[in-house]
Amino acid sequence: MKNSYPFELLPLPYPSDSLEPQIDKQTMEIHHGKHVQTYVDNLNKALENHPNYHSWSLEKLLYNLKSLPEELQAPVRNNGGGVFNHNLYFSILTKGGKPLGDGPLKKAIEKDYSMDELKAALKQAGLTQFGSGWAWLLADKDGKLTVAKTPNQDTKIEENLTPVLNIDVWEHAYYLLRQNRRPEYIDNFFNVVNWEAAEANYAKHKETDYSKL
Ligand code: MN3
Numbered sequence: 532m533k534n535s536y537p538f539e540l541l542p543l544p545y546p547s548d549s550l551e552p553q554i555d556k557q558t559m560e561i562h563h564g565k566h567v568q569t570y571v572d573n574l575n576k577a578l579e580n581h582p583n584y585h586s587w588s589l590e591k592l593l594y595n596l597k598s599l600p601e602e603l604q605a606p607v608r609n610n611g612g613g614v615f616n617h618n619l620y621f622s623i624l625t626k627g628g629k630p631l632g633d634g635p636l637k638k639a640i641e642k643d644y645s646m647d648e649l650k651a652a653l654k655q656a657g658l659t660q661f662g663s664g665w666a667w668l669l670a671d672k673d674g675k676l677t678v679a680k681t682p683n684q685d686t687k688i689e690e691n692l693t694p695v696l697n698i699d700v701w702e703h704a705y706y707l708l709r710q711n712r713r714p715e716y717i718d719n720f721f722n723v724v725n726w727e728a729a730e731a732n733y734a735k736h737k738e739t740d741y742s743k744l
Contacts, residue, residue, distance in 0.1 A: 536585040549626040568664040570613030577606035594741035612684035631726035636733040670736040
């Protein structure tokens with residue numbers, strides 16, 4: 532899948548009912564097919580008349596956000612961030628979840644947390660994000676993990692941190708099934724996390740340098 536203008540909607544890596552009962556089919560279909568498609572379309576619309584940026588990857592656009600032409604900054608932050616965040620989110624989920632093996636990510640987690648403490652920290656980040664946004668597990672160059680939150684569709688790319696996994700805490704991610712019960716959604720999210728995918732993301736921390744794109 533090409534990672535430059537015109538951006539395309541990445542297909543869901545599993546059927547839309549795969550994450551049931553934790554995340555329902557209708558939510559997945561609207562989330563992916565409507566919300567994320569809209570971010571893709573609006574990102575392309577914003578870039579349409581800026582051919583200088585047509586060869587830039589999503590990560591390069593997001594890392595260099597503040598040096599983009601003024602009129603591109605908000606649309607790239609919101610829609611480019613929306614595309615990036617959801618591509619990661621859908622990729623770290625799988626039917627029934629997959630456990631974390633005895634690899635470098637497990638070692639990194641155990642330096643600072645038990646698995647339960649890590650989940651509690653991610654949940655806390657998601658619950659304290661007022662309004663819409665994301666909770667994150669990120670790694671720096673040395674492999675040290677941090678838990679963070681971002682509002683709206685903001686990313687942590689500008690800080691040059693490697694995203695390991697994220698939790699969408701926008702209401703559109705859970706409202707149909709769980710209404711206002713964000714804590715219940717987050718608890719159930721952990722039952723469908725693909726920790727093998729998170730491990731693969733973590734493995735990129737040494738080579739990740741968005742400033743060199
Ligand atoms: Mn979303």
